Amino acid sequence: MNVLVCVKRVPATGGKVTLTPDEQEIDTRYLGFTISPHEECAVEEAVRLTEASGGSSTVLTLGPDAATEQLRDAMALGIERAVLLETDGREWDAGATAEAIVEAVRAERAAGTEFDLLLFGNEAADTGGYQVGIRVAYALDVPCVTGVKELKIENGKATAKREASGGWEIYQVSLPAVVTVKEGINLPRYPSMPGRLKAKKKTIERIVPQWHEAELEKVRLKLPKEQESQVEILGNGPEAAAKAVEVFQRLGIVQP
Amino acid sequence: MILGLIEHDRGKLNDLSLEMLTFGRRLAAQLGVPLEAILVGEVARPLTDRVRAFGVSTVHLARHERLDDYAPGAWAQCVIEVIAATRPQVVMAAGSDRGNEVMAHIAARMNLPLAANCTEVTPGDAYLVTRLRWGGSLLEEARLKGEVKLLTVAPQAIQAEEAVPAGAVAINAFTPALADKDFRARVLGRVEPAAGKVSLAEAKVVVGGGRGVGSADGFKALEELANLLGGAVGCSRAVTSLGWRPHLDQIGQTGTRIAPEIYIACGVSGAIQHMVGAKGSKRILAINTDPEAPIVTKADYAIIGDLNEVVPAISAEITKLRR
Numbered sequence: 001m002n003v004l005v006c007v008k009r010v011p012a013t014g015g016k017v018t019l020t021p022d023e024q025e026i027d028t029r030y031l032g033f034t035i036s037p038h039e040e041c042a043v044e045e046a047v048r049l050t051e052a053s054g055g056s057s058t059v060l061t062l063g064p065d066a067a068t069e070q071l072r073d074a075m076a077l078g079i080e081r082a083v084l085l086e087t088d089g090r091e092w093d094a095g096a097t098a099e100a101i102v103e104a105v106r107a108e109r110a111a112g113t114e115f116d117l118l119l120f121g122n123e124a125a126d127t128g129g130y131q132v133g134i135r136v137a138y139a140l141d142v143p144c145v146t147g148v149k150e151l152k153i154e155n156g157k158a159t160a161k162r163e164a165s166g167g168w169e170i171y172q173v174s175l176p177a178v179v180t181v182k183e184g185i186n187l188p189r190y191p192s193m194p195g196r197l198k199a200k201k202k203t204i205e206r207i208v209p210q211w212h213e214a215e216l217e218k219v220r221l222k223l224p225k226e227q228e229s230q231v232e233i234l235g236n237g238p239e240a241a242a243k244a245v246e247v248f249q250r251l252g253i254v255q256p
Numbered sequence: 257m258i259l260g261l262i263e264h265d266r267g268k269l270n271d272l273s274l275e276m277l278t279f280g281r282r283l284a285a286q287l288g289v290p291l292e293a294i295l296v297g298e299v300a301r302p303l304t305d306r307v308r309a310f311g312v313s314t315v316h317l318a319r320h321e322r323l324d325d326y327a328p329g330a331w332a333q334c335v336i337e338v339i340a341a342t343r344p345q346v347v348m349a350a351g352s353d354r355g356n357e358v359m360a361h362i363a364a365r366m367n368l369p370l371a372a373n374c375t376e377v378t379p380g381d382a383y384l385v386t387r388l389r390w391g392g393s394l395l396e397e398a399r400l401k402g403e404v405k406l407l408t409v410a411p412q413a414i415q416a417e418e419a420v421p422a423g424a425v426a427i428n429a430f431t432p433a434l435a436d437k438d439f440r441a442r443v444l445g446r447v448e449p450a451a452g453k454v455s456l457a458e459a460k461v462v463v464g465g466g467r468g469v470g471s472a473d474g475f476k477a478l479e480e481l482a483n484l485l486g487g488a489v490g491c492s493r494a495v496t497s498l499g500w501r502p503h504l505d506q507i508g509q510t511g512t513r514i515a516p517e518i519y520i521a522c523g524v525s526g527a528i529q530h531m532v533g534a535k536g537s538k539r540i541l542a543i544n545t546d547p548e549a550p551i552v553t554k555a556d557y558a559i560i561g562d563l564n565e566v567v568p569a570i571s572a573e574i575t576k577l578r579r
């Protein structure tokens with residue numbers, strides 16, 4: 001089975017976010033980069049599926065040259081091939097991103113690789129568009145299940161579970177298919193040292209896709225208004241426990 | 257006209273749709289156009305009156321024998337038929353799993369842009385929208401183009417409010433032309449939720465643990481405190497990544513959103529992706545060794561100290577009080 005997994009490079013923000021002066025980006029001077037947790041799980045799922053059933057796994061990203069870091073991270077975990085759809089750093093909207101991915105899938109097909117399963121994150125960490133996977137599915141005319149937290153592949157069919165109001169919904173589609181996953185579908189492994197070394201030596205295939213004017217076009221980013229709360233320090237160490245219980249009583253959580 | 261897709265599960269309304277209708281009604285008033293809604297499936301017909309109360313003048317009711325359960329492609333096709341027949345300026349749904357999914361199907365089929373999780377909309381040639389990024393820890397102002405504006409409304413962007421006075425509602429029942437392809441992905445079965453357990457999303461008290469808890473075993477003390485308070489245990493992503501707790505317990509951007517009376521955050525640093533999941537908490541009590549930890553500045557109460565000592569001490573204090 002051949003699996004494609006699509007990931008996006010995003011800043012690994014911590015306790016506080018600051019924006020660049022032009023309000024176009026997160027200030028990343030002091031930040032590292034990563035991919036969405038959903039996508040980390042998609043990568044892990046791709047590795048597990050091809051380990052179990054044979055076939056090949058490919059990771060793809062649309063992003064700047066620096067995104068090769070995220071491709072190598074995925075290869076360090078066991079993904080075999082990597083494709084970079086190289087951009088000049090401008091932000092592509094979901095429609096244009098999907099189109100570029102579809103072009104790349106068609107090029108793979110022309111070169112003899114058919115993907116049975118295309119894995120995406122349910123939503124990208126930064127833009128949260130909730131749509132690239134679905135757009136790709138329509139363009140390739142294959143079915144799509146989103147928000148998947150359990151996936152079984154058997155006899156050319158994908159059976160998928162997704163959470164819904166405390167329980168689960170069950171879907172089944174025939175392959176090839178698009179599946180967008182959520183964190184929790186698996187527990188991703190950590191890269192091994194030999195895995196990292198191997199990934200470093202691998203070549204990354206590059207395509208320069210055609211830029212499309214954004215139909216959903218970013219004007220600027222803003223920080224939401226902080227509800228600055230005045231913190232009341234109840235004390236230090238276990239001696240503060242009584243104070244905490246007083247608070248619980250005041251809030252009606254513990255009966256006085 | 258503004259068209260709102262009402263979300264329901266086999267006839268049970270998702271209340272986020274009422275926020276969406278309130279949002280839609282404001283926009284409709286601003287544009288001087290009517291607000292209409294679409295209900296998918298005969299099972300949803302009883303919702304008509306509820307929807308009317310929110311100012312909807314026409315309900316488009318899609319009737320078809322195969323619409324008894326959810327199928328995103330089929331739902332999208334129903335909406336597209338109404339769009340073709342009525343030419344709305346805007347089509348919207350709630351920013352829920354299903355709302356975002358069906359709208360993305362519509363966007364893909366019609367080759368239109370979609371703005372997910374909007375909090376504000378200003379009409380114009382292109383609409384100026386404010387939408388959530390990073391699960392709500394950042395906002396984006398964007399221009400939404402396209403002949404029909406497709407968007408979803410972020411949960412809690414607005415409070416659901418009935419229209420006064422609400423007028424009469426007309427029902428336009430129609431039978432969509434659905435193909436097998438529209439049902440390629442559909443709900444085939446369900447696993448019902450386990451009864452009895454306090455769910456993290458609904459718990460009145462949440463005791464959360466972060467990397468500072470130190471081990472899977474360390475969560476025993478947090479469980480004890482949660483039990484004493486009738487609450488649920490949650491955790492940070494650092495904890496799930498380490499395999500100490502299942503992902504179902506994770507609070508945050510890629511986990512569960514909580515809304516308790518109090519969130520007791522133990523050994524959690526307060527990363528922005530964690531805090532968006534805890535934003536609904538009325539109060540936060542942080543227990544942390546580091547007085548400079550971001551969670552401390554975002555909390556209402558803090559205890560500076562080792563959670564391994566503080567948490568059992570709180571439990572002991574409550575037990576003492578109850579004896």
Ligand SMILES: Cc1cc2nc3c(=O)[nH]c(=O)nc-3n(C[C@H](O)[C@H](O)[C@H](O)COP(=O)(O)OP(=O)(O)OC[C@H]3O[C@@H](n4cnc5c(N)ncnc54)[C@H](O)[C@@H]3O)c2cc1C
Nearest residue numbers: 125466467468492493494508509510523525529530545563
């Ligand atoms: C796209 C994206 C999505 C993410 N989604 C989520 C999400 O959904 N949920 C989430 O939680 N994270 C999420 N994260 C990860 C997030 O950025 C942080 O890495 C994570 O929340 C940190 O977890 P932590 O606070 O437990 O660990 P740390 O940041 O390591 O903090 C540990 C804290 O424990 C304190 N401590 C240590 N020992 C003790 C002790 N004995 N007693 C008391 N205090 C102690 C320390 O002072 C520190 O403040 C996401 C990240 C990205 C990039």
Ligand SMILES: Nc1ncnc2c1ncn2[C@@H]1O[C@H](COP(=O)(O)O)[C@@H](O)[C@H]1O
Nearest residue numbers: 006007062120121123124129130131132
């Ligand atoms: N630039 C990109 N490169 C590769 N995959 C992407 C890119 N942007 C989005 N995706 C994929 O599409 C998913 C959903 O993105 P979105 O619809 O933007 O929320 C992500 O989780 C990724 O799997």
